[in-house]
Amino acid sequence: MTAVAHPPTRRPFGAARDVVNGIVAVGVKELRGRMRGRRAFVVLTIHLLLVAGFAWMVESFAERTVTSNFGSTFSASADIGRALFTGLVLLLTLIVLVLAPASTAGAISLEREKQTLDLLTTTPISSLAIVLGKLFSALTWVFLLLAASIPVTALVFTFGGVGPEDVIRGYVVLLGTAIGFGSIGLFVSALVKRTQAATVINLVAVIGLTVGTTIVFIFWTAMTGSQGFLPDEPGVRDQGFLATLTRRPPEALMYLNPFVAQLDVVCGTETGFGTTCQVINGVTARDLAGVGFEEAQFGVARDSFWPRSLLALGVVSLLLIILSVQLVSPTRRWRLRLPRPRRRPAGSET
Amino acid sequence: MSGIVTARGLVKRYDRTLAVAGLDLDIAEGEIFGLVGPNGAGKTTTLRILATLLVPDAGDAEIGGASVRRNPNDVRRVLGFMPDVFGVYDDMKVWEYLDFFARCYGIPADRRRRMIGDLLELVDLGPRRDTYVQSLSRGMQQRLCLAHTLVHDPQVLLLDEPASGLDPRARVELRELLRELRSLGKTILVSSHILPELEELCTSVAIIDRGQVLAHGRVADIERRLRVGAVFRARVLVDGEALDGPRTWFAGQPDVVTAEILSDGTIEIGFHGDDEGAARLLAAAVGSGLRIVSFARAASDLEELFLQVTAPDPVVMAPPPPVPGAPTGWRT
Numbered sequence: 003m004t005a006v007a008h009p010p011t012r013r014p015f016g017a018a019r020d021v022v023n024g025i026v027a028v029g030v031k032e033l034r035g036r037m038r039g040r041r042a043f044v045v046l047t048i049h050l051l052l053v054a055g056f057a058w059m060v061e062s063f064a065e066r067t068v069t070s071n072f073g074s075t076f077s078a079s080a081d082i083g084r085a086l087f088t089g090l091v092l093l094l095t096l097i098v099l100v101l102a103p104a105s106t107a108g109a110i111s112l113e114r115e116k117q118t119l120d121l122l123t124t125t126p127i128s129s130l131a132i133v134l135g136k137l138f139s140a141l142t143w144v145f146l147l148l149a150a151s152i153p154v155t156a157l158v159f160t161f162g163g164v165g166p167e168d169v170i171r172g173y174v175v176l177l178g179t180a181i182g183f184g185s186i187g188l189f190v191s192a193l194v195k196r197t198q199a200a201t202v203i204n205l206v207a208v209i210g211l212t213v214g215t216t217i218v219f220i221f222w223t224a225m226t227g228s229q230g231f232l233p234d235e236p237g238v239r240d241q242g243f244l245a246t247l248t249r250r251p252p253e254a255l256m257y258l259n260p261f262v263a264q265l266d267v268v269c270g271t272e273t274g275f276g277t278t279c280q281v282i283n284g285v286t287a288r289d290l291a292g293v294g295f296e297e298a299q300f301g302v303a304r305d306s307f308w309p310r311s312l313l314a315l316g317v318v319s320l321l322l323i324i325l326s327v328q329l330v331s332p333t334r335r336w337r338l339r340l341p342r343p344r345r346r347p348a349g350s351e352t
Numbered sequence: 353m354s355g356i357v358t359a360r361g362l363v364k365r366y367d368r369t370l371a372v373a374g375l376d377l378d379i380a381e382g383e384i385f386g387l388v389g390p391n392g393a394g395k396t397t398t399l400r401i402l403a404t405l406l407v408p409d410a411g412d413a414e415i416g417g418a419s420v421r422r423n424p425n426d427v428r429r430v431l432g433f434m435p436d437v438f439g440v441y442d443d444m445k446v447w448e449y450l451d452f453f454a455r456c457y458g459i460p461a462d463r464r465r466r467m468i469g470d471l472l473e474l475v476d477l478g479p480r481r482d483t484y485v486q487s488l489s490r491g492m493q494q495r496l497c498l499a500h501t502l503v504h505d506p507q508v509l510l511l512d513e514p515a516s517g518l519d520p521r522a523r524v525e526l527r528e529l530l531r532e533l534r535s536l537g538k539t540i541l542v543s544s545h546i547l548p549e550l551e552e553l554c555t556s557v558a559i560i561d562r563g564q565v566l567a568h569g570r571v572a573d574i575e576r577r578l579r580v581g582a583v584f585r586a587r588v589l590v591d592g593e594a595l596d597g598p599r600t601w602f603a604g605q606p607d608v609v610t611a612e613i614l615s616d617g618t619i620e621i622g623f624h625g626d627d628e629g630a631a632r633l634l635a636a637a638v639g640s641g642l643r644i645v646s647f648a649r650a651a652s653d654l655e656e657l658f659l660q661v662t663a664p665d666p667v668v669m670a671p672p673p674p675v676p677g678a679p680t681g682w683r684t
Contacts, residue, residue, distance in 0.1 A: 019458075020458065023455065023456075023458045024456065026455065027452060027455035027456045030452070030455065031441070031444070031448075031452045031455075034443070034444070034448060035441065035442065035443040035444065038443050039443075115439075116439035116440070116441070116442075117435070117437050117438050117439035118438065118439045118440070118441060120403075120405055120433070120435045120438065121433075121435070121438060121453070121497075121500065122456070123405065124403050124404065124405060124428055124431075124433040125428060125453060125456035125457060126425050126428045126429050126456070126457060126458070127456040128425075332404065332405045332406070333404060333407050333424055
């Protein structure tokens, strides 16, 4: 051995290869733990029973509603298919909204709690590889649950009214939702020390981005001139903040609400200006002048919302992944921390 | 910087607390270097800086020629770090644990299998290969953690309190293991509170307090430089309880600072001389007719040094004389 070691020689694409190796290492470790024993299969079975049971309930309800309202019509089967599709994509969206952030909520904070993060960060594996490996392994589990639900979702084809491209659109939104909300969970996990706190914050974030944005949107819409009173009316001017809501809420407010994105997908299956299309039209309020008859006949342009929603989720994911990498790195350049009492770092003697 | 581990002017501050205050370090290859100091002395912070887990506020350190500031990834490839407090992953078998870390270092699958077997044999965990990590005893987990630092065959090992929480047998085993690692050419920087063990194990030590090195080098050299007093205990065969005569005799000898009779019938002698002086004292005692049954140091040299150097009013040490080709050296 020489007196002084020489730094390792550089390899072509070495950094990229190191990142891939790191992602594989972390991913394999995480999946080994996640899939070990009966737990994974029990959860998968419960998930399928839940989805299948829900599908049965929706189908029974839709069948009764359609036949009692209109008798046996030529489109009854398609109506049932659309109702089933709507119910399933919304249920799967809810499942993804719960599972994706929950799967990543402990990704980094658990490493801190178990005091294993130091062991990991003193290996050459990069912080990017740690973050992506954790995210991919957590999402692989969510993707597995989604893939397992495809046969149940495919039942809609037996009723009609929904095409394969609609199902693909719905699953694309689900995948985007999983990545977006998984990234949120991962970021929170990297930011806070305790998994319990990370889980609670994630839950609040999910509720805020779904229920919260919906409430704000409805309230804002109601306060503007398009619906309800006009801000310029006498008396409204004196209402302070409310008087500033002179324009309708921007549709971007709902970009991170995957339920709205799924309603846009469902809107694409409707043959008339149905409920979901009304919702999408209310959110986008698109000026239909110049839009072709094919798109405008039902009052809303198809595929107008969900691609933007996915793009927004993608941008947010990217930003949160970059921030998470900074938070995981022991030698990070930026210091992003939650405010806390000034004291010495835990785990350090001095 | 010439050693395999070098540091110049390391400074680390936590809020208003100065944890490391301008530390310099130079450790030659193949050393087992002990870092000794009381709680809060800055040992862990120093090791964490060297392990690239902390960025120093000032100064820099190099391990294997790579800077912890500029090339932390290169540093990580040549060192193995075992923190003082570490956890284990749930739902992971012993071989999977090592396999995971080997993957982190990009070791190919065929080499991983062979290396895992070798490492488990080295740390005596071969029969536990398929045991879940969380079910191992503390000592076994400690050995497994040590094994994980070796998966990439690093040149330098940083071990922070590796023997803490271990029973005596596990400590002896760990000590033997570290000796074996040294024989394999590893350079080991180890911090510990268990001073007698460090003394037996280490080729050099540094006594550190309040973020500064107070003394460094080989234990015997430090002792000689400091002329730190040693404590001896003598058992003298006397008639009845008449120990006062021998006590008075010892008290009157050169370099003897104190001589007291202890409750167990021994005489404790505070001696301010070197080994030569101690040998002369013993010879003089026997020559004067005292019937000496035993005569030995009461505590380890390192413990005495530690207590002396870290005392509120410590001995002020002159800087060590430059020794050409000296393997180690610390300065503040």
